[in-house]
Amino acid sequence: MVHKNILRSIAVGLALSMGLIAVTSAQTLKIGVIAPLTGGGAPWGMAAAEGTKIAAAEINAKGGLEVGGKKYRIEVVPYDDQYKAADALAGYTRLVKQDGVKYMVTLTALAGMALKQNLEDDKVVALTAAFSTKMFDPNTKYLFRIYSIPADYLPSLVSWMKANRKERRIYLVNPNDETGWDHDQVSDKAFKSDGFEVLGRELYERTQKDFQPMFTKIIATKPDIIDLGSAPPATAGLMARQVRELGYKGVIVKTGAAAPKEVIAAAGKEAAEGMIGVLGVDPVNAGYQRIAAEYKKSVGQEPNEMILPIYDSIQVLVRAIQKAGDVNNTAKVAAAFAQALPMKSVQGEELALGGKKTIGVNQQIMTVAYVGVIKNGESVTVGKIK
Amino acid sequence: MIEQIFVNGVLASLIYVIMALGFTLIFGIMRIVNFAHGEFYMIGAVIVLFFFGTLGWPFFIAVAAGGMVSAILGVVVERVLFRPLVGDELSGMIMSLAVGIILQSVVLIAIGPAEQSAARPFTGTWHLFGAVVPWDRTVVALCALATLAVFYLFLKFSRLGLAMQAVAQDPQTASLMGIESGVVYAAAFGIAGLLAGLAGGLMAPIYTVGPYMGELPMLKAFVVVILGGLGSIPGAVMGGLLIGLSESVLTTFLDSTAALIASFVIVLLVVVTRPTGLMGKSVR
Numbered sequence: 324m325v326h327k328n329i330l331r332s333i334a335v336g337l338a339l340s341m342g343l344i345a346v347t348s349a350q351t352l353k354i355g356v357i358a359p360l361t362g363g364g365a366p367w368g369m370a371a372a373e374g375t376k377i378a379a380a381e382i383n384a385k386g387g388l389e390v391g392g393k394k395y396r397i398e399v400v401p402y403d404d405q406y407k408a409a410d411a412l413a414g415y416t417r418l419v420k421q422d423g424v425k426y427m428v429t430l431t432a433l434a435g436m437a438l439k440q441n442l443e444d445d446k447v448v449a450l451t452a453a454f455s456t457k458m459f460d461p462n463t464k465y466l467f468r469i470y471s472i473p474a475d476y477l478p479s480l481v482s483w484m485k486a487n488r489k490e491r492r493i494y495l496v497n498p499n500d501e502t503g504w505d506h507d508q509v510s511d512k513a514f515k516s517d518g519f520e521v522l523g524r525e526l527y528e529r530t531q532k533d534f535q536p537m538f539t540k541i542i543a544t545k546p547d548i549i550d551l552g553s554a555p556p557a558t559a560g561l562m563a564r565q566v567r568e569l570g571y572k573g574v575i576v577k578t579g580a581a582a583p584k585e586v587i588a589a590a591g592k593e594a595a596e597g598m599i600g601v602l603g604v605d606p607v608n609a610g611y612q613r614i615a616a617e618y619k620k621s622v623g624q625e626p627n628e629m630i631l632p633i634y635d636s637i638q639v640l641v642r643a644i645q646k647a648g649d650v651n652n653t654a655k656v657a658a659a660f661a662q663a664l665p666m667k668s669v670q671g672e673e674l675a676l677g678g679k680k681t682i683g684v685n686q687q688i689m690t691v692a693y694v695g696v697i698k699n700g701e702s703v704t705v706g707k708i709k
Numbered sequence: 710m711i712e713q714i715f716v717n718g719v720l721a722s723l724i725y726v727i728m729a730l731g732f733t734l735i736f737g738i739m740r741i742v743n744f745a746h747g748e749f750y751m752i753g754a755v756i757v758l759f760f761f762g763t764l765g766w767p768f769f770i771a772v773a774a775g776g777m778v779s780a781i782l783g784v785v786v787e788r789v790l791f792r793p794l795v796g797d798e799l800s801g802m803i804m805s806l807a808v809g810i811i812l813q814s815v816v817l818i819a820i821g822p823a824e825q826s827a828a829r830p831f832t833g834t835w836h837l838f839g840a841v842v843p844w845d846r847t848v849v850a851l852c853a854l855a856t857l858a859v860f861y862l863f864l865k866f867s868r869l870g871l872a873m874q875a876v877a878q879d880p881q882t883a884s885l886m887g888i889e890s891g892v893v894y895a896a897a898f899g900i901a902g903l904l905a906g907l908a909g910g911l912m913a914p915i916y917t918v919g920p921y922m923g924e925l926p927m928l929k930a931f932v933v934v935i936l937g938g939l940g941s942i943p944g945a946v947m948g949g950l951l952i953g954l955s956e957s958v959l960t961t962f963l964d965s966t967a968a969l970i971a972s973f974v975i976v977l978l979v980v981v982t983r984p985t986g987l988m989g990k991s992v993r
Contacts, residue, residue, distance in 0.1 A: 360822075361814075361817055361822060362822065362921060365817075365821075365822025365823065366822060366823045368822075369822065499965075499966055525964060526964060526965075526966065527964070527965045527966075528965050528966060528969060530924065530925045531925075531965055532916040532917070532922075532925070533717075533721055533916075535713075535717045535720075536714065536717050536718075536956065536957045536960035536961045536965075536968075537960055537961070537964070537965060539710060539713045539714060539717060539961050540960075540961045540962070543710055555824075557823070557824035557825075557826065557917045557919075558824075558917075560826065560917075561916060561917060568834050568841065568843045569713075569841050570834075570841055585823070585824075588825070588826040589824070589826040589917055591829060591832075622821075623821075624821055624823065627823075
């Protein structure tokens with residue numbers, strides 16, 4: 324009896340050890356994240372870090388990523404760049420030199436522009452959310468943008484507005500930085516090309532909160548559309564409220580990412596009524612709601628919409644790694660994006676590889692966007708654009 | 710449009726003045742440039758976000774609570790951190806930077822990084838000679854004027870106010886006259902915290918609230934005080950009006966970047982031609 328118990332214990336112990344060996348023998352694939360985890364850009368940065376972690380956790384829960392017959396546990400290594408180029412560079416150096424990372428998210432235009440050449444020289448595959456068209460040139464091989472940018476979807480949005488609205492006199496407003504300048508130029512071209520009259524273009528400081536002097540000037544030009552461009556959502560809400568207080572009754576559109584909940588919270592229901600925005604997500608989509616729920620469980624807040632393209636792009640990345648069959652050969656992985664796509668996003672829309680028309684190289688995951696109109700404090704999807 | 714520009718400028722000026730008053734008070738009495746002043750403003754706003762926005766307290770009670778919390782925080786940091794650094798401007802600056810960063814980080818952990826919107830206690834607008842004046846900014850302006858008046862009366866007619874002026878002029882002589890400098894320092898920081906907290910609380914429903922919301926008001930207060938003269942209360946008022954009105958004019962006719970550049974060009978010119986500011990006294 325005693326012998327049987329001992330033998331049984333030994334058998335169980337051996338089985339557990341085998342399991343432990345199997346788990347610990349799964350190798351680790353690190354994915355770095357360089358994003359603003361604190362400061363004004365934190366809503367996007369946190370979405371980037373958590374979106375990557377959620378995707379990684381799902382893959383790990385299924386036993387890991389299988390590449391070339393081996394299993395890899397994905398580990399996410401985030402660094403806070405505080406929306407500063409110098410900090411992004413410091414984070415990159417740590418990731419590549421100390422942590423041995425070959426795959427990363429470099430979220431912002433500041434980080435991307437600072438690291439552009441490093442990524443190519445070190446052959447690090449990176450995913451960026453930066454809107455700037457200057458991020459890419461014909462020699463870009465390792466950097467991929469995670470979604471369509473205004474240069475891709477704006478012509479389609481402008482056509483939608485021409486078909487669905489009668490207003491034609493527009494004033495463009497954007498932040499005074501790389502993203503804002505880019506958006507300003509793209510918007511100006513898109514609206515003018517489709518017969519809209521651009522009355523003026525204003526660039527404001529990102530830290531600004533008092534927009535009454537600016538809108539006093541803008542209202543004097545009698546626009547019937549004011550485009551808030553790439554304003555952060557809370558700022559866009561403030562702007563909507565302040566321009567309505569000054570008596571503006573025309574259309575407010577936000578041709579950059581909309582994040583309607585934050586806009587409505589800052590503007591108030593009345594000022595936000597009728598505001599048109601471009602949505603990266605369909606808020607009632609089950610796939611998006613699943614990811615958002617995971618984020619809320621982890622962070623305790625609703626996520627920024629950035630979480631969705633980040634999550635999708637990680638899925639594209641791991642698929643490209645699998646297609647390449649080698650986690651260490653990043654050149655092969657970068658080339659394998661063309662085999663990984665097209666694929667379905669978590670929302671069920673098609674993701675494709677593109678970008679040649681707007682950035683000169685096929686280094687962009689082309690996504691579908693939605694037109695939303697705020698009605699009675701809620702964003703209602705009224706169209707789809709790509 | 711001219712009336713609107715003027716109204717916009719005056720409304721902005723009054724908040725700059727309230728922020729600048731506390732900043733210049735601390736410098737005038739303790740020779741400390743308190744770069745954490747913006748964070749006292751932020752704390753006031755966060756308190757209103759919580760008590761008024763979430764718990765539903767009456768707005769003015771929440772604002773008073775915001776002011777009191779910032780005041781108590783001011784007294785505590787003065788006693789524990791700044792008292793040993795009186796007169797040492799560089800160390801005081803460094804300490805205040807550290808305090809500011811710590812406060813930002815604590816609030817970041819508490820409420821997260823996203824800018825949040827507080828409920829609005831006053832909505833709607835009224836018209837003044839053709840200019841549109843939002844009611845919420847009107848309330849802020851009236852509160853700011855009342856605060857300014859009370860502060861002036863306090864400094865001129867109260868024992869503590871007179872003691873503060875004495876310590877600002879000559880701390881050693883004041884001490885010989887029986888004025889307890891420690892009490893004055895604590896009161897200065899407390900009152901500065903109160904003013905900043907009240908300003909933040911009043912502005913919470915007008916702008917958005919976040920851990921970094923104090924940075925720009927701090928910068929404006931700094932510009933106003935340099936312009937008006939470090940340690941000068943009338944200078945802070947004059948500087949506030951000058952900056953508020955010039956920003957309004959330049960932003961309307963040019964853009965906000967031009968207004969920002971102009972504020973600092975004005976400061977540059979004043980520092981070069983009148984280093985003590987428009988109404989400041991020479992450094993002892």
